[in-house]
Amino acid sequence: MEILMCIVAGILFTAATYLMLSKSILRIIIGTGLLSHGAHLLILTMGGLKKGAAPLLGEHAKSYVDPLPQALILTAIVISFGVTSFFLVLAYRSYQELGTDDMDQLRGNDQYE
């Protein structure tokens, strides 16, 4: 199971990297979204995917799944959501001001040459 999950995470990372290397700012943001999905999946996998009850003591089960990675992922999801929304609005504003979303035109160092 873990092997399959690692491969899926790898595919997510591949796609994310490919998107982040493209010109359009929207694609870059989609890439970061895929990247965070991949990372969350990887954290969950690393915690071990052994079967067990959901981490609720009311279940009275013999074994539970590891609760710590879940807490970490929950934090990570919220933070990546905050960053992604900020990033999106930034893209929207930069398009409004600069009139382009092409990263090749958003080069900052022309004036220093």
Next chain:
Amino acid sequence: MTLLHLAIIAPFLFAILVPFLYKYFRKIHTGWFVLILPIVLFSYFVQFIDEMMDGNTIIQTAEWIPSLGINFTAYIDGLGLLFALLITGIGSLVVLYSIFYLAKEKEQLHHFYVYLLMFMGAMLGVVLSDNVIVLYTFWEFTSLSSFLLIGFWYTREKSRYGAQKSMMITIFGGLLMLGGFILLYLLTNTFSIREMISQVPAIMDDKLFVPALILILFGAFTKSAQFPFYIWLPDAMEAPTPVSAYLHSATMVKAGIYLVARFSPVFAGTAEWFWIVSAFGLFTMFWGSFNAVKQTDLKGILAFSTVSQLGMIMSMLGVGSAALVLDSVSDTYYSVAIVAAIFHLINHATFKGSLFMVVGIIDHETGTRDIRKLGGLMSFMPISFTISIIGAFSMAGLPPFNGFLSKEMFFTSMVRITELNILNLETLGLLFPIIAWIASIFTFIYSMIIVFKTFTGKFQPEKLKTKPHEAPIGMLISPIILASLVIIFFFFPSLLEYTIIEPAIASIIPGMLGGDEKFHVHIQPWHGFNTELWMTIGVVLIGLLAFLMLSKWSGIYRFTPKKLTLNKGYDAAIRGLDKSSSTFTRFYMTGFIRDYLAYIFIFMIVIVGTSLVVKNGFSFNLRNTAPVGIYEAVLAAVMVIGTITVLFAKSRLTSIIALGSVGYSLSLFFVLFRAPDLALTQLCVETVSVALFLLCFYYLPELKKREKKLPFKLTNLIISLGVGAIVTLIGLAANSQRVSETISSYFIENSYELAGGKNMVNVILVDFRGFDTLFEITVLCIAALGIYGMIRLQAKKEGEE
């Protein structure tokens, strides 16, 4: 902290006062206040002569960084005292001269004297420190203050160029020297020079010994303007003349000589030391004198002559070290070279100082230093003429001036070295006296040029800015004192023999004599018709002939192409460095975010991949894995299809929806893997994110190229496949090599007992690890505020209200 330490740092302390003296006593030339200090210091150091004559040394330690063994240890022996007397003595004369040279109305005197005092203190620190780190500190202070003094007239382009060049070269050497000191520290485990000397027999065969030797010589050669590092010295002539006289003839350029002399007890006795020091010295002597002849600027001639004379002293120190190679020779037959080196060091300081001052006077009174414009000044400036005759004839090595004595001794040592038959000297040894002799002929020629092209010949008033006349008496005092010393030292060399020279030699070649013996130092003007005298006569005859026929043969200087000079080489190297670093920066700093991301990803692939290979991270172990269920397999397929759809989507809308599908399948995974809170959060977040993406998509305009298919890039594909592969490999490797048990049993056992909650994830979030949550809330707040700010606060464009 003793009186001796105070004497060393007194110039630094006095420098603090100088700006106040300048500001509050504007009527009086600031130099008069400054003059007191070197005179006081000189008389203080003179007191030590008696001690040194008895063969004593003085050590005073003040703690600086005792934990690292770096202490400000002041150490006076014969060599240090000789230099301290030179620094303070010539320093007094130079300050006196500068009072008349620099006008108090026009020049920024407070700057000048602060720099000069800094230099004086630094120089005293260099020659009186026993600790190499302290020595290095003061060494760099001399480089720094020399830089400031050369660039004193900072509005002139050439001053700035000269200052920068001297800084680059001397700091380069200084840093290499520091490397040499550190190597010596590694060998001996001490920073003290005296303790290093005591350990020499033990360290001589170490493999770090020769690198340390070479690095320290780099420092000495750059500072003392040896070939090929002499190129900064002619450009340093843009400094005011008192500075040239003080720094670039009498003191700073001799710091390298001092270093060689000081480390002779450590390194001398090895073939490397003998050959490097004497060969570079001798060649520098020849090269400097050869180039001095073609100069047309008086200070240029003097600069090259300084280079040449420093080479001469250096070669004598090298040749003298042969005395230490020979253990069998019990007398001091070969150490005469060291005597000659020390004696010439003193002589050079006297005659070169006076010559520089005279050149300064000529410049001051006529407005030019160009020998093509000067001539026939003898009748206008009789005193300057007399002084320059004394200085130049002494430099040429003629009697009755002190240069004659040291030049004879120089020839003696060069002739004697041919008699040695060690270190390959039986064949190459003959070159020593021949090169020395040729260099002396050139020395004779340029010495004559200085005097006769300036003071005799046709007077050319039309080329001069002002009508020449004799300098004010104040300006003449210092050169007169120096010129009188030139003559006094010839007739009474015994004044120096056992007072200064003998103690200095005892510190350069210690251990040659046992017990209370002393070196036999006897300098005499006449020693019969021997080889040396005939060599001098030959120098005079051929030199005179060559000087008279100068215009006939000066064409040889045009043979060397201008592009091949060392200065061009230096300029090209600096320009090349500048250009290539800028080209390199422009090559990789493209400004495209894609390139930078590519660098980051490639580095990640290379570094992580390499360490996986090197550390053998591929030992997979499948025992811990859970079985694959049908639901998970189907969901994984859905997720992969969604991801691929994002990649190949023709429109942005498709890719956003596909991204959403990936997010929702992730939340389904959370359901399958028993993570209800995660599934809930992921669902909400994904919904809001997709909405945001759609909003953004709505506001971003329809760009026709955007609707086209994503252009396919092979490199991007390779990079991203690499990243994916690396991530998968890390995941697999980490999964199969668990080193310790999970700590989650603690949470499972205690979340009800300690925290009173049954939902373990929530208990961890708000109780066990509540700080994470606090700052995650902060992150959300900041994001919200940032978004609000971005939308509401818009900087007014120019022209708008």
